[in-house]
Amino acid sequence: MGTNMNRRHFLSVTAATAVGTLAGYATGQQPRRISPNGKVAHACVGVGGMGYHDLTNYKSHARTEIVAICDVDKNHLNRAAELVPDARRYTDWREMLAKEGDRIDSVSVAVPDHMHALIALSAMQAGKHVYCQKPLCHDVAECRALLEAARRTGVVTQLGTQHASGAGDRIGVHWLREGVIGAVKRVILCSNRPGAIDDYRLLGPRPAKGESAPEHLAWDLWLGTAPEREYAPKIYHPAKWRAWQDFGTGWSGDIGCHIFDAVWKGMDLGATAPLTVKAEVQASWKGDRARRADVWPQSDHITWTFPGCKASDGKPYTMEWFDGLIFPPEDVQAMAREAGFNEYPAESAMVIGTEGAMLLPHTSGPVLLPKGKFGGHPKPKMPPRNHYHHFLDAVLGVGMCESHFQQTGPMAETILLGTVAIRVPDTELAWDARQLRITNSEAADRLLRRTYRKGWEAPVSI
Structure with missing residues (x-):
């Protein structure tokens, strides 16, 4: 050692x-x-x-x-x-x-x-x-x-x-690039995984007093860039850290990249950036100052507006994210039921176009809707691929690589822009990607970067 x-x-x-x-x-x-x-x-x-x-x-x-x-x-x-x-x-x-x-x-x-x-x-x-x-x-x-x-x-x-290296996501990318559902009008993304709130989305805030970290854990190294705080068992390490703003990025940050990925690639968005972003959150979190300063909400809904692109036939469109106990709208869920789904897939992407829609459940294969129209549409065979080996x-x-940073970086940036909107809820934020700034809210603009703990500064002054 x-x-x-x-x-x-x-x-x-x-x-x-x-x-x-x-x-x-x-x-x-x-x-x-x-x-x-x-x-x-x-x-x-x-x-x-x-x-x-x-x-x-x-x-x-x-x-x-x-x-x-x-x-x-x-x-x-x-x-x-x-x-x-x-x-x-x-x-x-x-x-x-x-x-x-x-x-x-x-x-x-x-x-x-x-x-x-x-x-x-x-x-x-x-x-x-x-x-x-x-x-x-x-x-x-x-x-x-x-x-x-x-x-x-x-x-x-x-x-x-x-x-992203799985056959399901890659088929979804293929169909979107093929333009089979026509021009994209709206994208619905969600992660309403049963049990996730109890397992990962802690209510907060942190306890008033902590305790000594166990001998096997180097707590100061674990904190790293984050502000100093006392250790407390069962709420930070392992796995529970995602709930805390100092350490994690909430549920949209955690799962969002998985759900966004095929849509982003299939629409060939590349370095595209949204024009605006707005979030609504659960009322109990919004009204609790201590929780808002420490943990992420247990449920939220984020909406990004995008400029027109080739996949949308040059027309502006929206992407929406739903998680926790805020679910996709009923008309979208009805589309899945008509296709034979007993329940709307808890983690999925629905891309709605002018000629139909594509539903991509997470870790599964995509389905073209309505089935009566697309039942015979050919499904390409994808050779197996291991993401790590790739x-x-x-x-x-x-x-x-399937997901190199120059391709996925703008997507991740968009997702994390949503976490900024969560912390300034009910406000439509105007985004200037070129200047890396939110132009209509100083409070939100300050959340694009953080102050690192002394001795742990990261080189991100851009």
Whole structure:
């Protein structure tokens, strides 16, 4: 296991990374060249929960070796070490990057959202290819920073939208690009997963007093860029952090990238940005000052308006997101019932066009509506694809990633713009994507970026 390094050295390394980033990557390192018969030397930051799932997929790639693993929780680290016993172990990702140097080619980031940007930017600056879990970042400005970093460094990148590589999503993309439902008029996205409120969407606010963190958890490293607070059991680590504004991005941030992805790609939106965004939220959260300052609401509805594009025949259209106990409108649910669905798919995308509609349930295949009209429409056969292997193949120089940052960055930025609207509910926010600012609300504009804890500053001053 890596030994502790001097904290002052760590901070100097982080500061140097920030300077390199803000200077346009003038000091950035180039990726290491891998020989034709060589293997990718991969390092995992975060190996608990989804990180462990990711690790198993990297390990299964024939030309990849897991050479280093890092986690702030020793229990997670020890479990992962049983799977990859030869991998070097670290508790601090900064130590890992500093010590591993040219011994690693790629880094995966599977930690709470508030730490994505700093780890990913530092790895990219060091010339490492990066696979980052969704929703890419915690803040809108961080998304833009990672997008620019991907352009400037030229490293291979992939967002952790693993279902995008599945046959269902890819068929949905194919049909949308084919234009089978005509010009897109409206998009309805939702995540009304049963039980999610009780399991993940904590009521809040935080307890008045915390307690000492367990010995196996390096709490200060877990906090990282976030404001300092006391540890409390069962509400932050593991998994519950998504409910808290300092750490997570709410339900739309967590699941939104999965539900948006096929629609964004199928409509060829690329770097398209919305014109406005507005959110409505549950009344109990909106009326509780303490909760509004600390946790995300348990239910919300977000509406983005977009300029016309080829897929909409040049006409403006809307995208709407529904989650928790705010459900898609009845007329949309009725379309699914007419197609034979007993219940509206709890997590799904409905794309409504001038000639019909496409319903894409999450993790399943798309359905064209009405069925009577599209019953005989050919469904393409999609060869199997592993999202993780697709990333590693690209690192080896084979093909392009399914969800590289330059493609998914604008989508993630749009989704996180919705989380800004949640915190300023009932206000239609005007978005200037070019200037990265909300033009009609200073309160909302301040939420595009955050102040990092001293010593943990991230290079995102754009």
